[in-house]
Amino acid sequence: MMCKKKLWIVLALCFALAIWKIYISVSPLSKSLDEWLLQDSLMKEEMCYHNKCIGLSSWDWFCDHFDASVNCLLTLENSDIPPEVLQWWLKLQRSKDGSQIQQMVQYLFDLLQSPTARAQDVVHCGTCAVVGNSGRLRGSKYGKKIDSHKFVMRMNTAQVTGFEEDVGARTTHHFMYPESAMNLHPNVHLVLVPFKPLDLKWLASAFSTGDIQQTYKRVKQFIKADKSKILIIHPGFLKYIQDKWTRHHGKYPSTGLITLIFAIHTCTQVSAFGFGADSNGNWHHYWEDNRFAGAFRKSGVHNGTFELQLIERLTIEGKLVFYK
Numbered sequence: 001m002m003c004k005k006k007l008w009i010v011l012a013l014c015f016a017l018a019i020w021k022i023y024i025s026v027s028p029l030s031k032s033l034d035e036w037l038l039q040d041s042l043m044k045e046e047m048c049y050h051n052k053c054i055g056l057s058s059w060d061w062f063c064d065h066f067d068a069s070v071n072c073l074l075t076l077e078n079s080d081i082p083p084e085v086l087q088w089w090l091k092l093q094r095s096k097d098g099s100q101i102q103q104m105v106q107y108l109f110d111l112l113q114s115p116t117a118r119a120q121d122v123v124h125c126g127t128c129a130v131v132g133n134s135g136r137l138r139g140s141k142y143g144k145k146i147d148s149h150k151f152v153m154r155m156n157t158a159q160v161t162g163f164e165e166d167v168g169a170r171t172t173h174h175f176m177y178p179e180s181a182m183n184l185h186p187n188v189h190l191v192l193v194p195f196k197p198l199d200l201k202w203l204a205s206a207f208s209t210g211d212i213q214q215t216y217k218r219v220k221q222f223i224k225a226d227k228s229k230i231l232i233i234h235p236g237f238l239k240y241i242q243d244k245w246t247r248h249h250g251k252y253p254s255t256g257l258i259t260l261i262f263a264i265h266t267c268t269q270v271s272a273f274g275f276g277a278d279s280n281g282n283w284h285h286y287w288e289d290n291r292f293a294g295a296f297r298k299s300g301v302h303n304g305t306f307e308l309q310l311i312e313r314l315t316i317e318g319k320l321v322f323y324k
C-alpha cells in the first residue's frame with residue numbers, strides 16, 4: 001500500500017516535470033530565461049578572474065599596474081564619464097565639446113540594438129592571440145599557431161588575405177578607430193577604440209545616415225560589420241592604461257597596447273604576435289614594404305620603446321607569451 005502511494009507520487013512529479021519542460025520549450029520566455037541563466041553563470045563562474053591581485057600590494061610589479069575593477073567597455077550603465085576622465089579624454093585629439101556624451105551613447109545603443117547585454121560576450125574564458133601589425137610577422141609561419149587560439153584579436157587596417165600562413169586566417173575581435181576603420185566579416189566583433197567624442201558619433205553615422213565623412217582626415221562613410229557584435233572601449237579604460245601602464249610615456253597608448261591590456265583583463269591566457277620592429281629594425285606593417293612607414297614612432301604620440309618594454313616585462317611576469 002505504502003509502496004503504491006510512493007509510486008503515484010513519483011509518477012505525479014515526473015508528469016509535472018514533463019509538463020513544465022514542454023511549457024518552457026514553447027514559451028517565448030524560455031529563450032530569455034536561458035540567456036539569463038547563461039549570463040548569470042558567465043558572471044559568477046566563467047568570468048576570468050585569472051588575473052587577480054587580492055592581498056598583493058604595490059611591491060608586486062604586476063599588481064602595481066593591474067586593476068581588476070576597471071571597466072573595459074562602455075555601456076549604458078557607465079556612460080556617465082567621470083569628470084577627470086572626460087577632461088583627459090577631450091585633450092587627446094583636442095576635442096572641444098564634451099557635452100551630451102550620455103545622450104550620444106544612448107542614441108548609439110538604441111541604434112546598435114543595445115550591445116550592453118552582450119558585454120559579457122567577450123569575457124568568457126579562453127586563450128587569446130593578440131596580433132599586432134609588425135613586419136616581424138612576415139615569413140614567421142605563425143598562422144596555424146595564431147588560429148589555434150579561441151579568440152584572435154587584430155587591429156586597425158590588418159590584412160589577412162594572402163598572409164594566412166604568417167598571420168592566420170581567423171579573427172574574432174577587430175580593434176579600430178574611425179581613421180583606421182575597415183569592413184569586417186560577419187561574426188567578428190568590431191571593437192571601437194574612441195579617442196574623442198566624435199568617434200562615437202562616427203560609429204552611429206557609419207551604421208545609419210553616413211553624415212560623418214571627415215574627422216582630422218577623411219574617414220569611411222559607411223562600414224560593413226555585424227551590428228549586433230559591436231563593443232566600445234570605455235574612455236576610462238584608456239586613461240587607466242595611460243596612468244597605470246604607460247605611465248605617461250607618450251601622449252596616449254597605441255591601439256596595440258590597448259588591445260593587449262584588454263586581453264590581459266579578459267582572457268585566461270594571452271599570446272602576443274607581431275609586436276616590435278622586424279629583424280632589420282624597421283617598424284613597417286607586414287603587408288607593406290615601405291620601411292619608413294613607422295614614422296609614427298617619431299611623432300611622440302605613442303612611445304613604442306616604452307610599450308615594448310612593458311610587453312617584455314609582462315612576458316617575464318608570466319602574463320603573456322611573446323612570439324617574436
Ligand SMILES: *[C@@H]1O[C@H](CO)[C@@H](O)[C@H](O)[C@H]1NC(C)=O
Pocket residue numbers: 249250300303305306309
Ligand atoms: C620613451 O620612453 C623611454 C623610457 O623607456 C624614454 O627613455 C624615452 O625618452 C621616451 N621617448 C619619448 C619620445 O618620449
